[in-house]
Amino acid sequence: MEKFIVDGPAKLIGHVMIAGAKNVALKALVASLLTDEDIIIKNVPHIRDVHLMLEVLGHLGKHAALTGSTVTITKNSSHTCTVPLEVGARLRTSSMVLGPLLSRYGKAIIPNPGGCRIGARPIDRHIDGLKAMGASISYTSDDGYFHAEAKELHGAEITFEKNTHTGTETILLAAILAKGTTTLHNAAEEVEVDNLIDLLQHMGAHIKRTGKREIVIEGVSSLHSAEFEIMPDRNEEVTFAVAAIASTGDITVHNSRRQYLGAFLEALTKAGGGYEAIDAESTRYFYKEALTAVDVTTEIYPGFMTDWQAPWALLMTQAKGESVVHETVFENRFTYVEELKKMGARITYFDPDIKNPEEFYNFNWNDRPVDTHQAIRITGPTNLHNAVLSINDLRAGATLLLATIIGSGKSYLYGIEQVDRGYEHIEKRLCALGAHIDRVTEDAIS
Ligand code: EPU
Numbered sequence: 001m002e003k004f005i006v007d008g009p010a011k012l013i014g015h016v017m018i019a020g021a022k023n024v025a026l027k028a029l030v031a032s033l034l035t036d037e038d039i040i041i042k043n044v045p046h047i048r049d050v051h052l053m054l055e056v057l058g059h060l061g062k063h064a065a066l067t068g069s070t071v072t073i074t075k076n077s078s079h080t081c082t083v084p085l086e087v088g089a090r091l092r093t094s095s096m097v098l099g100p101l102l103s104r105y106g107k108a109i110i111p112n113p114g115g116c117r118i119g120a121r122p123i124d125r126h127i128d129g130l131k132a133m134g135a136s137i138s139y140t141s142d143d144g145y146f147h148a149e150a151k152e153l154h155g156a157e158i159t160f161e162k163n164t165h166t167g168t169e170t171i172l173l174a175a176i177l178a179k180g181t182t183t184l185h186n187a188a189e190e191v192e193v194d195n196l197i198d199l200l201q202h203m204g205a206h207i208k209r210t211g212k213r214e215i216v217i218e219g220v221s222s223l224h225s226a227e228f229e230i231m232p233d234r235n236e237e238v239t240f241a242v243a244a245i246a247s248t249g250d251i252t253v254h255n256s257r258r259q260y261l262g263a264f265l266e267a268l269t270k271a272g273g274g275y276e277a278i279d280a281e282s283t284r285y286f287y288k289e290a291l292t293a294v295d296v297t298t299e300i301y302p303g304f305m306t307d308w309q310a311p312w313a314l315l316m317t318q319a320k321g322e323s324v325v326h327e328t329v330f331e332n333r334f335t336y337v338e339e340l341k342k343m344g345a346r347i348t349y350f351d352p353d354i355k356n357p358e359e360f361y362n363f364n365w366n367d368r369p370v371d372t373h374q375a376i377r378i379t380g381p382t383n384l385h386n387a388v389l390s391i392n393d394l395r396a397g398a399t400l401l402l403a404t405i406i407g408s409g410k411s412y413l414y415g416i417e418q419v420d421r422g423y424e425h426i427e428k429r430l431c432a433l434g435a436h437i438d439r440v441t442e443d444a445i446s
Pocket of ligand 1: 026124125164165306307363364
């Protein structure tokens with residue numbers, strides 16, 4: 001087991017290159033299952049989830065070679081339709097192989113998906129969509145697998161009751177080789193979905209966004225080889241922006257996609273954080289003045305993303321006044337709060353008065369455990385101090401790592417494999433900006 005030992009405080013200054021988007025890379029790898037021809041994907045981040053997905057592809061009969069940040073995926077002589085429990089249960093997006101396997105081989109057996117511990121995270125919306133396309137899918141709790149079969153997937157009119165990012169992508173991946181036309185209503189608009197569509201079009205798929213939250217897919221009989229570069233990770237950009245300002249530092253981010261960060265930049269400007277466009281793909285984030293409290297409510301695209309609320313809450317511990325973070329997408333994304341409180345943060349939970357929570361929230365209201373809350377109040381500014389912390393999910397992990405960098409004294413962070421799931425060489429990049437972080441294996445210090 002590894003942990004981080006962090007010596008704070010540090011002011012982060014310098015330049016950083018944003019890596020490829022995790023939430024595109026994983027789906028791009030799944031897309032390679034739609035053809036036997038070679039797929040070359042560039043700008044793939046070196047993160048744990050990508051390595052797990054490469055393992056999944058290997059089990060399904062693909063050969064994937066990662067050289068630098070380029071993955072070349074070729075076909076093996078044979079294939080299987082089963083994702084082993086051991087790898088699949090650790091990677092939520094492994095369930096997305098359902099579409100390609102059903103449309104190409106008529107069969108898929110996948111474990112109940114794992115991933116970040118940020119709520120129940122069911123895949124009922126994905127399953128309902130695939131059933132509408134002719135798949136029969138059953139879940140057996142005695143083996144923990146979904147068993148799916150389809151003689152032939154056919155086009156369908158599918159309306160998602162609520163937004164689902166990977167649900168939209170799962171149905172896209174299923175509909176491309178299905179017979180006929182599929183129309184997705186209330187489809188997700190996240191830019192990562194569009195980047196995946198772009199790759200699929202390069203492979204020969206017929207997909208169009210035909211209206212607000214509507215996608216039409218005309219099934220084709222086969223796809224072909226493609227070479228594609230995935231977009232930079234906008235969640236990583238937000239992480240480094242917060243790192244700069246919370247540490248009273250100054251970081252220029254390269255491979256910036258600030259055009260997709262509108263809601264974040266608006267809140268940042270209101271709070272008094274500095275940012276400046278250097279050129280089309282570089283943005284400087286810097287401490288400009290004492291921060292003031294600003295409330296945020298997470299929303300689907302183009303709103304303030306749920307992935308940004310944890311770093312935002314950290315930033316607000318440094319702002320004067322009381323701010324509110326209201327989480328509406330997931331029912332349990334405040335696992336970092338108790339940890340920040342150990343460092344001296346002043347945060348309390350509450351539940352905003354929402355008239356129709358069943359409709360208002362993006363998660364299924366019935367999945368919500370009774371003892372969770374959807375909002376927090378942060379009172380700042382606070383001088384954070386050292387602590388021993390544990391990480392429960394990816395964005396919480398990056399946030400707690402930043403907290404220990406700006407806090408005073410020596411902190412110990414456990415559960416860092418969660419951070420490795422989504423951030424490439426995170427401690428090396430933060431150390432290059434002035435942080436003091438050691439990655440230590442438990443055995444080495446006993
Ligand atoms: N939901 C259901 N049933 C479904 C699908 C979703 O109840 O069948 C619920 C979820 O539990 C959640 C809400 O609906 O409460 C929204 O879920 P969505 O499907 O939109 O999220 P996701 O596809 O599971 C992706 C990203 C997340 C990101 C969200 C929101 C990937 C691999 N994951 O999750 O990224 O926060 O969309 O944009 O693309 C991360 O990178 O750390 C991460 C969690």
